[in-house]
Amino acid sequence: MTSTADEVAAWWATSVSRIEPGVIEYRGRPIQELIGAITLPELIYLMLRGSMPPAGHAALLEAAMVSGADHGPHAPSIAIARMTATCGVGLNSAIANGVNTLGDVHGGAGQQCLELLDDIVSGADPASVVATVRYFPGFGHRFHPVDPRREPMLRLIRQAVDDGVIPGRHLAAALAVEEILGPRVPMNVDCLTAIIYGELGFAAPLARGIFALSRSIGILAHAWEETQQGRRIKGPIPPSILPEYRG
């Protein structure tokens, strides 16, 4: 190969996968050895981290992903996918539009929470960290008085700590924050998943990235349901109601 070809090949260098004629490897493992042999959470871990997960880690990742898959049509990610699906584009575009909304406000709380928990795990004083933010991401919920995902998630996490699967430092950090914030601002699903991602060693931006994978499942289910109903060009409200004009 010429040096130009080398330069171009280097521009797209990757250690995620090797794709050559007749060869497909994910993270150095031939696809033939993976198909039928690894689970989806193991695949996600392998692709993002470069190695297979330690015992017990895939199950926690799976639980976190189950917990965030859907939150109904009040969630912009869900409603937008449903509306997009009525406009004459494929399910791929409906999913894309839904996932695209998972920004700093709608899908970023887990990432923001994990950044702060990481600070505490690295030695920062919980009260000092709490004092730096107006609202602590991942705590309280505008909709659920008690988040029904809290107890089963906490139980799983605690069991994993007891079993030596994870060290429990992010759990301790979150509990310390919850103690400071008081009983009316309990941890919500964003914090609970952030604890898991942190305990498993994921970087904070992946809290958002993995949430996007998880929410994609609910997005697809809703977009597909909408497709089957056959409505065309679905607006947010029935046509009989006109938006108020304030000009």
Add this chain to the structure above:
Amino acid sequence: MTSTADEVAAWWATSVSRIEPGVIEYRGRPIQELIGAITLPELIYLMLRGSMPPAGHAALLEAAMVSGADHGPHAPSIAIARMTATCGVGLNSAIANGVNTLGDVHGGAGQQCLELLDDIVSGADPASVVATVRYFPGFGHRFHPVDPRREPMLRLIRQAVDDGVIPGRHLAAALAVEEILGPRVPMNVDCLTAIIYGELGFAAPLARGIFALSRSIGILAHAWEETQQGRRIKGPIPPSILPEYRG
């Protein structure tokens, strides 16, 4: 509630999930009973179909999703996600841009193949169906002389037929097509996954929808690798090479 409220509530009616203060149910099942209890492929099946998968079905769905997760930077879905990740948007937008490309040409072959296999399973003559299309979607590969995913996928599917897990009618349809097309146009991963989706009873558009979920995993892994490298505003080729001007 007033009739207007009923009308608005009906506009967004859904049987996918029930979300009320303190209540989260997926397909009628409280989230508390799902977290830690079901796997990701089971979740995907439940959300899309409304019930838990029969024995053996989740494993086949999982294998199909492992097989399509990544195909490296030559795939527009992967390259576009990497480039988008360098532009100052979140991983959510990088994933969205990658998934959005999975249209009729890049991600639609599985859906198109399943539609044709469904026709054959419903009684159409394989040779007649083959005669209606210029290229049979899901057969042949522009890159791999032999698709390394073919053997492990076929082995799994055949085993499932032998075990009575699936009826084997979509497999038979695909083998009949392969027989007609000849040894130089073997089934590729799009057909192999279409067989699985068809055997499991998924509607053809979900072949594309589930592929989008699968490919999202590879998209995220690549976008994240690119993010960590720190390059900004990544174009498709090194800056030293100027696109040819043909004006």
Add this chain to the structure above:
Amino acid sequence: MTSTADEVAAWWATSVSRIEPGVIEYRGRPIQELIGAITLPELIYLMLRGSMPPAGHAALLEAAMVSGADHGPHAPSIAIARMTATCGVGLNSAIANGVNTLGDVHGGAGQQCLELLDDIVSGADPASVVATVRYFPGFGHRFHPVDPRREPMLRLIRQAVDDGVIPGRHLAAALAVEEILGPRVPMNVDCLTAIIYGELGFAAPLARGIFALSRSIGILAHAWEETQQGRRIKGPIPPSILPEYRG
């Protein structure tokens, strides 16, 4: 340059623009000569067609783009952009989500109408063309009994025909279709803009492409208004109304 560099440069060959260090040309014209010298519709025409528009053509293009810029929050493209803008992403992503919805159903009627008008202009019998479709795209409106854009658009188009600016063949085709469909299914804005794009010589897919540019203006205005209101994670309906659960 090596042949590899040539191959890579050819892969990205374009006649739209020439960008080299110190050089920016659009369609062979130095940017210095364009800034302050051409209007936006002239720019759009130049970029899409490769030459400057004949006299009178830019004004018709401009009128078409004004007519489709906004249709309020009942349009998914508008509502989705507003909702996306509340999720913590930039205006770029709000626009992208809105434009992405302009598929075959929501934004494709102009393209579909132009394809049929092109057939008639090429010699097909209007009645035969009408007979091939269940609904003729670009005629009738589910919302407006009379589309208020009809008269001013028709007046402009007729004046341009009288002035010899355009030949009037697409106008004649559309009027012939309207005659056949009857007074209760008058041409709507999609047909009126399709007439203009056809008269100006644009290929049918650009009816959708240019509509996307036009609608982007309304999308941005709505996304920006929403941003200023400061609401976070805006769902389609007030939180007090729960979607009906039909499981």
Add this chain to the structure above:
Amino acid sequence: MTSTADEVAAWWATSVSRIEPGVIEYRGRPIQELIGAITLPELIYLMLRGSMPPAGHAALLEAAMVSGADHGPHAPSIAIARMTATCGVGLNSAIANGVNTLGDVHGGAGQQCLELLDDIVSGADPASVVATVRYFPGFGHRFHPVDPRREPMLRLIRQAVDDGVIPGRHLAAALAVEEILGPRVPMNVDCLTAIIYGELGFAAPLARGIFALSRSIGILAHAWEETQQGRRIKGPIPPSILPEYRG
């Protein structure tokens, strides 16, 4: 109407447009009076600001939008749109993917520059503002030794100041910054457009929003050129070059 209907109507209240059966108004002006009567930059100004632009303002807005419409396939927004157009989705999705990339890094420099210029115009000391940032957005260019858009843009802006069309305060702020940064870091197109947007009174986020409208024009032209070439599933580099594997 019931109070529920009022609540729902208020949820989607807007002063951008009024759409009722038979009525389309943009910012309180009937569409009949706008079609054929206003130009595209006037429309953009009207939709974003709520009133028609003062004399001379639309021409400056138009010049700014011409300057940023295209920067060739090295720009991710352009390359991604071209690649997306080969994947079997509509031009709407190709545009969406291109616009979606215009984030903080690829399309945000104008917004960031305007925020800093606004600070200076509001009384902050230029040297102090310069000292707060590592790189001043809108100055220097990684590709052009001299940005060919600089002279024609500056000439237009200066003429407008001389003619009393704009006050010239953002121009003065930018010139003060340029003086401090020195001749090797001249203002680039992001600063030049930021000056115009600032002089016209646009809020900083609209520097990105209007840039998205402008760049959409180049994105569409490139996506359309790619569509016509007929290549399918276009990756970033020729298939003969394999990305380097670094696993």
